[in-house]
Amino acid sequence: MRIPARLAIAIAAAAVIAVVASLAGPASAAGVSEWNKPMCESNAFEYIKTPATEYAATDSAGTCVSAERFHADLDVTSVINMPYQFPAIDSGYVPAGEPTCASAKDTCYAYPVRQEYDGTPVASLGAWLNPGQYKLAFDTWFSPVEGRHDYDKRSGDTEVMIWLSHPGENFGSYLYYVTIDRIRFGVQSWEQGSGVRYVAYVALSGPGSGRGETAAGQRVSYSGLWLNPIWRDAISRGWLTKTDWLWAIDLGYELTKGGKGCNVHEYTLGDVR
Numbered sequence: 001m002r003i004p005a006r007l008a009i010a011i012a013a014a015a016v017i018a019v020v021a022s023l024a025g026p027a028s029a030a031g032v033s034e035w036n037k038p039m040c041e042s043n044a045f046e047y048i049k050t051p052a053t054e055y056a057a058t059d060s061a062g063t064c065v066s067a068e069r070f071h072a073d074l075d076v077t078s079v080i081n082m083p084y085q086f087p088a089i090d091s092g093y094v095p096a097g098e099p100t101c102a103s104a105k106d107t108c109y110a111y112p113v114r115q116e117y118d119g120t121p122v123a124s125l126g127a128w129l130n131p132g133q134y135k136l137a138f139d140t141w142f143s144p145v146e147g148r149h150d151y152d153k154r155s156g157d158t159e160v161m162i163w164l165s166h167p168g169e170n171f172g173s174y175l176y177y178v179t180i181d182r183i184r185f186g187v188q189s190w191e192q193g194s195g196v197r198y199v200a201y202v203a204l205s206g207p208g209s210g211r212g213e214t215a216a217g218q219r220v221s222y223s224g225l226w227l228n229p230i231w232r233d234a235i236s237r238g239w240l241t242k243t244d245w246l247w248a249i250d251l252g253y254e255l256t257k258g259g260k261g262c263n264v265h266e267y268t269l270g271d272v273r
Contacts, residue, residue: 048068048071089252091250122227123267124221125266127264128218130261149247161201164206166202174188
């Protein structure tokens with residue numbers, strides 16, 4: 001879970017329990033110029049400039065991460081077993097509301113953007129999965145209000161997570177199943193007391209989807225993941241609308257236990273208008 005508070009998920013033998021983790025510490029208001037050096041337990045972020053666009057690499061209250069300046073890579077170098085950390089590569093806005101693209105002169109995607117006009121976001125990435133209990137996931141955020149894009153003002157927002165690999169994290173049952181882009185997903189959703197609608201698309205097939213907590217290190221790759229069909233499925237269920245504003249596409253590890261040495265490399269995200 002990213003700090004400030006974000007939906008946490010704990011799985012019991014016969015129930016799904018939603019928990020809001022209130023771990024204090026707002027994100028830093030600016031990048032910290034720590035390329036190739038660990039950012040530790042600071043909720044800081046650092047800009048990454050690639051030929052296509054800029055991202056921000058973020059740590060969290062219980063992790064250290066290392067990022068490169070010109071490549072969308074992220075390495076989890078240290079983990080305190082504080083549940084629901086979310087070190088990530090962000091596109092859009094970081095938790096405190098700062099944009100991840102630092103200069104209007106650069107190639108910046110147009111966040112926030114209405115869902116019906118958000119282009120055809122397609123993602124590709126490689127990842128190294130180490131032992132642990134966590135989710136390698138996309139975390140995408142939508143708001144009904146154009147100018148609202150931080151985690152402190154999110155009542156009425158919708159969080160759509162796409163769990164690609166989730167060792168030790170699963171639901172006992174799902175509201176329904178759907179196959180999108182050749183991946184079979186189980187889907188769960190509920191509304192939190194904070195007013196945030198949470199939607200989880202849990203990959204039940206594809207690279208790393210059946211991984212166990214103690215499995216040896218594994219390299220996985222995903223190519224040409226098209227995000228629109230997942231969002232359109234959420235629209236068809238009444239959880240999103242075409243007029244909602246997309247304000248963040250984050251990719252990272254939501255860590256419950258372990259996960260040191262997990263990484264993301266060669267990440268690309270294209271055509272967010």
